[in-house]
Amino acid sequence: NAGVTQTPKFQVLKTGQSMTLQCAQDMNHEYMSWYRQDPGMGLRLIHYSVGAGITDQGEVPNGYNVSRSTTEDFPLRLLSAAPSQTSVYFCASSFQNYGYTFGSGTRLTVV
Amino acid sequence: GQQLNQSPQSMFIQEGEDVSMNCTSSSIFNTWLWYKQDPGEGPVLLIALYKAGELTSNGRLTAQFGITRKDSFLNISASIPSDVGIYFCAGGNAGNNRKLIWGLGTSLAVNP
Numbered sequence: 001n002a003g004v005t006q007t008p009k010f011q012v013l014k015t016g017q018s019m020t021l022q023c024a025q026d027m028n029h030e031y032m033s034w035y036r037q038d039p040g041m042g043l044r045l046i047h048y049s050v051g052a053g054i055t056d057q058g059e060v061p062n063g064y065n066v067s068r069s070t071t072e073d074f075p076l077r078l079l080s081a082a083p084s085q086t087s088v089y090f091c092a093s094s095f096q097n098y099g100y101t102f103g104s105g106t107r108l109t110v111v
Numbered sequence: 112g113q114q115l116n117q118s119p120q121s122m123f124i125q126e127g128e129d130v131s132m133n134c135t136s137s138s139i140f141n142t143w144l145w146y147k148q149d150p151g152e153g154p155v156l157l158i159a160l161y162k163a164g165e166l167t168s169n170g171r172l173t174a175q176f177g178i179t180r181k182d183s184f185l186n187i188s189a190s191i192p193s194d195v196g197i198y199f200c201a202g203g204n205a206g207n208n209r210k211l212i213w214g215l216g217t218s219l220a221v222n223p
Contacts, residue, residue: 004153031209042114042215043154043199050209058210090153098142098203098211102153 002026006091006103013081013110021076021106023091029101031094032074033058034066036087037105043090049074081110113138117200117214125222130187132217134200142203143176143183144211149196157198158185192221 007022025032033048045058047066055066063085065077074093078085086109092100116135124130134143142161146154158169160176160183167174171188183202187194197218201211 033210040215043213045210048210092153094209098144098201098209099156099159100211102155104153105151 004091004093004101004103006089006106008106009104010107011109013078013108015081015083015110017081019078019081021078021089021091021108023074023076023103024072025074025091025093025101026072027093027095027101028071029093029095030071031100032068033092033100034064034074034076035090035092036060036085037090038087046076046089078108083110086110113212115200115202115212115214117217119217120215121218121220123220123222124190126190126192128190130190130194130219131184132186132198133182133184134202134214135182136202136212137181138202138212139180140202140204140212141180142205143174144201144203145172145174145183145185146199146201147196148199148216154199187219190219190221192223195219195221 004025030051034046035043044060049055049068089106092102094100145157148154158174163180164178165176173186175184197216199216200214203211
């Protein structure tokens with residue numbers, strides 16, 4: 001099925017560990033974004049990409065890295081996990097309009 | 112960061128009632144979007160608005176792009192239990208790399 005696929009769905013990390021959240025879309029979308037969602041905080045943009053090889057920081061980029069080597073994939077790397085990064089992470093993609101398609105999320109707990 | 116003012120924060124209604132929610136901003140946008148999020152899922156796009164004054168429907172949902180370009184409204188008619196969820200508004204501007212500014216959401220509960 002076409003859409004945005006995020007893996008894993010759930011993850012528990014220890015403080016200081018690193019990991020990569022995977023995101024793939026098969027709709028040939030140019031624009032991709034990573035958000036985190038916390039209670040009472042809404043959706044906050046971490047990093048985004050306007051095409052392969054082009055990425056930029058969003059509102060809350062500290063502690064996260066991204067790369068976009070292909071149109072399809074946009075992984076998010078946590079460099080050294082901290083409890084403050086406990087959140088639900090969403091990847092989203094869009095073609096030329098603003099109608100982003102979201103993945104089903106990764107629920108991350110850092111202990 | 113910038114956020115949109117979305118109200119009400121939550122609503123509890125009876126099945127069959129109509130629902131209205133709105134979103135306001137101090138800045139103008141050339142695109143307004145309305146999303147719905149079900150528990151445990153990502154947001155799903157309901158309606159996209161691209162022109163000031165535009166009124167667009169999607170089934171029982173109707174949304175309007177405010178004439179001042181600083182607000183938008185979403186109405187749900189004859190609510191049903193599956194309307195339960197969180198509704199988000201988002202605004203965007205051309206030339207901003209398709210970055211969206213989001214509201215904090217309206218949580219809707221429907222009593223059957």
